[in-house]
Amino acid sequence: MKISATWLREFVDLNVDNRRLADDLTSIGAGVEAILGQGDAAIFDVEITTNRPDEMNHYGLAREAAAIHDRRLRTIEPDLPKAARAAPIPIEIQEPDLCPRFTARALSDVRIEPSPARIADRLTLLDQRPISNAVDATNYVLWEMGKPTHVFDLDLLEGGKLVIRRARPGEILKTLDGIERTLTNDDLVVADARKPVGLAGVMGGFDTMITAKTRNILIESAWWDPITIRKASKRHGLHTDASHRFERGADFESTVVSTNRVAQLILASGGGKLVGDVVDAIAKRIDQAPVALHISEVRRALGEEPGISEILRILRSLGFEVAPETNDASEWTVEIPSWRLDVEREIDLIEEIARLYGYDRFPNTLPAYSGAVIELPDAKKEATVRSRLLALGYDETVSLSFASPEDGARFSPGLGIEIANPLSEEASVMRTSMVPGMLNMLTYNLNRGNDDVRLFEIGNVYEFLADRPLESKRGSFGATGNVLAPGVYQPARPYSFFDMKGDIETLLEVFDYPSVAFDAHAADYYHPLRRARALLHGATVAQFGQIHPDIAARRKLRQDVFLGELYLDQLYRHALRQPGYQALPRYPAVKRDFSFTFADAVRFQEIETAVGALGIKELRTLVPLEIFRSGTVPAGKYSLLLRATFQSQERTLREYEVADWSAEIIRRLEELGGSLRS
Amino acid sequence: MGPYRLHMKTKTAPYAATKLSDYTPGALDDAVTMLLCAVDSEAAALEDESEWKAFRDRWMARKNGILTQINDLWLKPAPRDAKREVGQRVNEMRSRVEDTVEQAAERCRQSASQAHLASDWIDISLPGIRRPLGAEHPVIKTMNEIVSIFRNLGYSVEEGPEIETDYYNFESLNFPPNHPARDTQDTLFIGQQDSKPLRDRLLLRTHTSPVQIRTMEKLKPPIRIVIPGKVYRKDPPDASHSPMFHQIEGLAVDYHIKFGDLKGTLDHFIKALLGSTVKTRFRPSFFPFTEPSAEMMVSCFICGGSGWRAADPCRPCKQSGWIEILGCGMVDPNVFEFVKQNGYDPAQVTGFAFGMGVDRLALLKYGVDDIQLFFQGDVRFLKQFG
């Protein structure tokens, strides 16, 4: 909000320069973000919090400045000529709860013309466009004392009276901005005997506005129910300077003075006469109950500062009336000024005290604490998973939690959660899978020439379960390009399915489980022959593989892309593995190599299971060393070099024992259809 | 080594022992000097172990070695009166030759292993083989740093749902329905909620503050918690806005907490995060769920508070020397009213709460100029934080 320093200083004598004044206002909560311009044109750009409509004008900020510097604030008392006698304009308030007060007065024989330079220049300085002396007078008063007012062409008001009523459903009002608005029964209007002439507290009517032809004027200054104004403003998409103030709460006692101030400004610039007295219709008083202030409560919130006389000085300087006068009471009754609708409770007064005393004057202390520190159940697991993924060479990423409806449906069977007011169609559902986000990030990299990429993300996916939103913890990781870059030491080695499988194995190792099983039942967006899932105790904890070539083609991915998903919520059901000590072997290991030919249909898992079933407890590992196809190996078969390592914890193995075991292994593998090569 | 060796090999004819014609001390001196010179220069020319063996045999072989010859040629024919003198000289000479041969052996062995090492030569100026490590995301890293500072102060970590109800996101935080304060939170709403009562309608939480109430419903006072997490606003993406970002919320409720405790805790925190030289300032602000409310500013850690970076105005602090870091305040008694049943009687307990945008802190801390970089997964960006 723009505030002219010179205008503000009209209401209070301050012997500080503008920079200091800006700092002072900032320190009590009216943050001056910048000082623009010099001298009389100096403008403060002030950020005023939504709870302080009373500060959203020059007089209100002058009041704060006067309180800071303990100066007297001048009152606004418009000096008006004697009015010609006339019958008061009848004002009929049909909704006293929504319009507790409506003040008006009439002027006759006014010349509508441009405002005098002093008024026009001030408005221009605040980026307000001068329109005419009558309209500018209301605008001037708005920026001067924060009270929205309105002026009608009195001759266009039919029936000689004003009615404040609910609109009739379907009633039409053309507002000042030229737009015809269809009203509902929830809208409150100012109407003449026939028609609505203003949307209450939001905007006046087009048909009764001041024009060059206007001679007689009616000035309105009312107090409206904030919620009614806010709803109307939202309903009609019409946020105005008036609605902004009314919905935050205007000063109930300012309706007469603002009416008179507008009248004074119009008379000064456009001549004319006052016709009749001010009409002040009060349908209902706004009750601002006095608040009790206990010194014990001040101390409980703020500590030992400030002292009592300072507390009382601060409150009085802001316009609060405090009784009794004495400093040695333990409780005071505080009357709240009409412009401070935000102050209703003792804590509100305590905030005023702290604010004016100066937050920075309170000593910094650290409180003692005797409560417990509680760990989140999965915090350590997540930290372990994360650090292992980092160690495996995946960069950590964060992607937005939104997805497009197509991606939502393509990558998950779950029931997506729609956003009612999304920023875009591509971000209109909550993600049901981490895959689209990961794919997008990999694509983003490939499109920018980043060929070697490994990423992971830990986050939530969202779906409805019955009617309730369910957020589940997931991990995703993706890779493309080379694991090893080509160089003088080695040729390039592209990332493969088995890199991902190995990384998953390494990752799962941090958890405590007897065994992990892999099978090929993974989602259909993976390559049908290069996909797998990992199961612990029959529960899927991961699925991964190469992305389906169709999807890769549709996304124009120019190299193989691998994706993995971790069902962290499932995985976190397992405890972290506690490392345990095992005695180091004291006897040497014996290695035996076997070269076999198998039909392609025999998979390594079967070989491993078959050998495992022999129950040779001295068999430590069985590792596939080499696989050959083609060459001397007939089509449909492959040659496999296996290395078995035997070791005992109790003794050195005898040659004949190893020979016996080897023979068992060979026999078992021959039963599987393998044939031993030489 | 080459030219030196050539030089040695093309030297004068090899030493040969001859009879002495003269046994005067002067003549003896000359003969001894000549022999010792010869053995030294031959030893110096040796290159490997086989050469050394020949050298050793030439001088020390029992049969016909030069030392044996000297015995026969010098000592045996010596006149009686010179015999003692010659014998002594020959003995000294023998031990000198033996030492020389021994030292030559040592040197030959060393040069042999050196020759072998030479074949192990590598160009150590070639680049090392790097194993790629993953890089932490700057926002998560910053978030973890912040959480760990508060953990050290005795705060527990809490979490809560990102899809919240109006009740937890607004109502119980003292944002009444139709209150203008709701306008400051551009909310993304979940679809098809109109049939529910307002308080049950779902939305994407606009702050991590709802977890304050959720935690106070669950745990009795005193409590100290921090709440890291994702939050959402209907902000179109640009260099400084993202519809999703990260917040850390903090809440301390106890029987003795005062305004100074809020200031002291946050002052301590920001010094732990940014270094002990930063200064803090607190300014009045407004949040519906705290009162008094404040904003904490820190002296600009980009320009050191001067407002200038060399000749350029400091943009992060708009030349003011101060940066707004977080919002905070004493818990509003109205908030406690919502959890009064669980021991949070506003007449008994006080507390403070604070909340900060982690992404913005990370932007400032690392000098990143576009928040979108945090959410694109560009490895050229991510690798900078490895």
Ligand SMILES: [Zn+2]
């Ligand atoms: Zn700076």
